[in-house]
Amino acid sequence: MSLLRWVLRLGLLWLSLAATPVFAAAYDMPPPGSDIVGQVQHIKTQASDTFVALARKYDVGYRELRLANPDVDPWLPGDGTPVVIPSAYVLPNVAHEGIVINIPEMRIYYFPPEDSEYHGKVFTYPIGIGRQGWSTPLAETKITQKIPHPTWTPPASIKKEHAEKGDPLPDVVAAGPNNPLGQYALRLGLPAYLIHGTNKPQGIGMRVSHGCIRLFPEDISALFSMASVGTAVNIVSEPYKVGWQGKQLTMEAHPPDANGDAPVKSYTPWVQSLIAATQDNPGAPVGWERAETVVQHSDGMPHTIGTDPSREIPSDDTADNTHDGGPD
Structure with a gap:
């Protein structure tokens, strides 16, 4: 790497350290039967942007940006480069109370208690x-x-x-x-x-x-x-999260953390996660090939892997926060 490129990187790093976030990380809890909060964003970079600066600005992790944008230079993305901000999340498949930390996802969730002014939100x-x-x-x-x-x-x-x-x-x-x-x-x-x-x-x-x-x-x-x-803290390993968004079955995959991953059981871990998430709905429309593609890409964003037109959902559950791009 040239000396000029290193100097540019160091200069951009100093700029990024001064960055301040402008996007809140608070969402309304999804209605019953839905499991996704947030929405994927699509932006175009400025010449001074780096992934370190964008991560701070949009309150996402550096690796999240790398996974969602594998073909973009994280230090010199350039002016006007399309970048995906992976800010939609399938909630972890554990009790939604207190603090939940998902190690492979490198993300923390906080579910305020009933006596909190923030009850009904997820941070x-x-x-x-x-x-x-x-x-x-x-x-x-x-x-x-x-x-x-x-x-x-x-x-x-x-x-x-x-x-x-x-x-x-x-x-x-x-x-x-x-x-x-x-x-x-x-x-x-x-x-x-x-x-x-x-x-x-x-x-x-x-x-x-x-x-x-x-x-x-x-x-x-x-x-x-x-x-x-006294707030409960649950540290889990869910590299493969599965949930519903209205009538759509979605899956979000992250590279497993080899040092913190849960023990492998009788099935491939992502298959086991998918079976567990749909065990109460044995007729769930699982697109297994699509799910396998999502796992292979592991870009950290929710993707539709099936649709159930007959599924009953609350009348106000009309938002669609899934990511339409990504693996096909």
């Missing part, structure tokens, strides 16, 4: 997760402590890692702009694990942490203000 944010060797565990736990302006006491293993790289850490990192935990942290019942902010927002949507869950600074600020001590 969803991209996350950074544990890198190889520091996998974020799958577990059911809860928030045990809310910590504003946290200090950070690096464990011995992380201090050793930094020392070996010639970057020694102090015994305690004071609260402030240089603190890796950011401005807010939610301690979990899992020993040594937190949901927290970051002083390196460019890593959101990547496997960058030592196992903790990182959010953009503005996202952890919002979540911190809503979630309370």
Whole structure:
């Protein structure tokens, strides 16, 4: 790579770090019988755009953008390049309460309780997760402590890692702009694990942490203000999410996280997910070849894999948030 290209990349990275989000991540819960929130967006880039900047602006993860736009240069997409913003989501197939973290999706969902002013909404944010060797565990736990302006006491293993790289850490990192935990942290019942902010927002949507869950600074600020001590936290692995959008059966596929994926059972995992999602409707119109294509592409967006014209749906369920492009 030429020196000029590296200079351009560094300059665009600095611009992207100053980016601020302009799109909210709050959605009305879908009506009974529907499972999708949000809507895929289609934009054209400006010359100064990078995927790091676009991720922050649209509140999506870096990898989400890469999966949805595999043929676009993430650092120099160019002026006027069409880009898909993957901002439609099949809700995870678990209880919609408290905080749900889907590791392969690199995304967190918050379902406020009935006594909250936000009840009936779902909030969803991209996350950074544990890198190889520091996998974020799958577990059911809860928030045990809310910590504003946290200090950070690096464990011995992380201090050793930094020392070996010639970057020694102090015994305690004071609260402030240089603190890796950011401005807010939610301690979990899992020993040594937190949901927290970051002083390196460019890593959101990547496997960058030592196992903790990182959010953009503005996202952890919002979540911190809503979630309370005792809030349930369910960390799951659902690389293949299946749900209904009106009369359409949809599927959303993500590359499985090899270190955090659920154990493989008797079926190929995506087949098992599809069977489980349609077990209450044995006549569901599953297009198996279409579903396999969606899995092969794994672009992280909902795609229609079948239509049931006879399916009864609420009269106000008219929105269609599925992505019409993508794999065929």
